[in-house]
Amino acid sequence: MAVPISQAWTVATYVLKQKLKGRKRYPLVLMLEPLFRCNLACAGCGKIQYPAHILKAELTPEECFRAVEECGAPMVSIPGGEPLLHPRMPEIVAGLVARKKYVYMCTNALLLKEKLHLFTPSKYLSFSVHVDGQRDHHDFSVCREGGYEIAMEGVKAAVAAGFRVTTNTTLFDGADPESVRAHFDEMMAAGVESMMVSPGYTYDKAPDQNHFLGKARSRRLFRAILSNRKKSWEFNTHPLFSEYLMGKRNFECTPWGMPTFSIFGWQKPCYLLQDGYADTFQEMLDSVEWENYGAKSGNPKCANCMVHSGHEASAVDYNFSSLKGFLVTAKKYVFPSLYKDADAQKLLNEWPKAQHGPLVQIAAPEAAMAEHAAELQGVSRD
Numbered sequence: 001m002a003v004p005i006s007q008a009w010t011v012a013t014y015v016l017k018q019k020l021k022g023r024k025r026y027p028l029v030l031m032l033e034p035l036f037r038c039n040l041a042c043a044g045c046g047k048i049q050y051p052a053h054i055l056k057a058e059l060t061p062e063e064c065f066r067a068v069e070e071c072g073a074p075m076v077s078i079p080g081g082e083p084l085l086h087p088r089m090p091e092i093v094a095g096l097v098a099r100k101k102y103v104y105m106c107t108n109a110l111l112l113k114e115k116l117h118l119f120t121p122s123k124y125l126s127f128s129v130h131v132d133g134q135r136d137h138h139d140f141s142v143c144r145e146g147g148y149e150i151a152m153e154g155v156k157a158a159v160a161a162g163f164r165v166t167t168n169t170t171l172f173d174g175a176d177p178e179s180v181r182a183h184f185d186e187m188m189a190a191g192v193e194s195m196m197v198s199p200g201y202t203y204d205k206a207p208d209q210n211h212f213l214g215k216a217r218s219r220r221l222f223r224a225i226l227s228n229r230k231k232s233w234e235f236n237t238h239p240l241f242s243e244y245l246m247g248k249r250n251f252e253c254t255p256w257g258m259p260t261f262s263i264f265g266w267q268k269p270c271y272l273l274q275d276g277y278a279d280t281f282q283e284m285l286d287s288v289e290w291e292n293y294g295a296k297s298g299n300p301k302c303a304n305c306m307v308h309s310g311h312e313a314s315a316v317d318y319n320f321s322s323l324k325g326f327l328v329t330a331k332k333y334v335f336p337s338l339y340k341d342a343d344a345q346k347l348l349n350e351w352p353k354a355q356h357g358p359l360v361q362i363a364a365p366e367a368a369m370a371e372h373a374a375e376l377q378g379v380s381r382d
């Protein structure tokens with residue numbers, strides 16, 4: 001099982017309640033960004049290009065708890081920035097767990113091993129470790145030689161300590177599907193509970209603008225990767241979202257399903273775009289002109305977007321919107337499909353070998369690196 005039964009039950013009953021209340025737009029996962037600074041500077045990241053005073057700012061635990069209660073979503077994802085650079089992250093996570101929220105703390109795991117003792121294993125807490133593929137591909141993607149080795153040490157230490165550990169993998173143009181499949185094998189062998197894979201978003205602020213995937217290429221890539229899958233692979237994404245990535249079905253985006261709260265407030269309209277901020281969750285819901293977003297809208301910023309934060313909630317909503325949606329999804333869980341597909345196998349066999357250039361070592365922002373060093377010293381003093 002990719003998630004504990006209690007989590008699946010909590011989410012299912014929550015969504016059903018929203019449906020019974022007739023709520024058209026409801027949140028499923030709160031994307032809580034308590035800080036933007038990071039100890040990496042990945043070429044495809046659109047979150048770390050802020051000036052130093054913004055990178056130094058962070059949400060307090062109380063602000064995080066207020067946002068979580070205001071939003072009411074049963075799951076909270078904590079991306080960033082690197083959450084483990086937040087000095088009060090253990091307090092934030094403990095407070096969310098006490099509120100019985102299912103928390104996915106996204107981390108590049110550079111500090112995970114050192115900070116593990118500050119957290120307590122719980123069914124409500126998963127470390128969602130950013131691993132972008134096998135060693136070379138991950139190091140290339142995060143622009144840091146040796147990053148994979150450190151991340152995997154963190155993964156193994158967390159698994160050994162009894163934590164739920166999942167991985168999240170973002171794919172860009174040049175990804176080698178065979179290598180991604182080998183990466184899945186490696187992650188399952190390392191003891192991770194389940195994996196998430198999603199195409200990167202074309203952030204206009206990202207340092208590398210040349211390797212984002214268009215929609216057609218994304219579908220081709222995901223069809224090669226996710227067809228003919230192994231029984232041992234567990235994914236924590238909704239099976240219909242996986243079919244969406246493979247081009248087997250289509251969903252319009254439902255960005256309110258994964259709303260974002262950060263030091264700026266409630267972000268309009270989604271995790272990826274910043275078309276203003278609202279002071280309250282309700283104000284954000286009421287003030288966004290939703291018809292201006294999503295593939296159908298013709299908004300060029302949405303044209304190539306297939307990301308999980310915009311479309312997985314659409315799959316979940318479809319699941320609960322009709323008997324057909326319910327039966328289709330139930331079938332996927334009771335009889336998980338391996339998606340046997342001879343054409344996809346041919347596609348995989350004939351895929352040109354990955355050709356990314358030499359590793360580009362992009363220096364992490366000075367302030368974040370200084371903080372990283374200070375954090376490490378602080379940890380070793382404990």
Ligand code: SF4
Nearest residue numbers: 253270293302305310
């Ligand atoms: S399509 Fe993507 S970028 Fe556009 S609103 Fe939806 S999630 Fe945001």
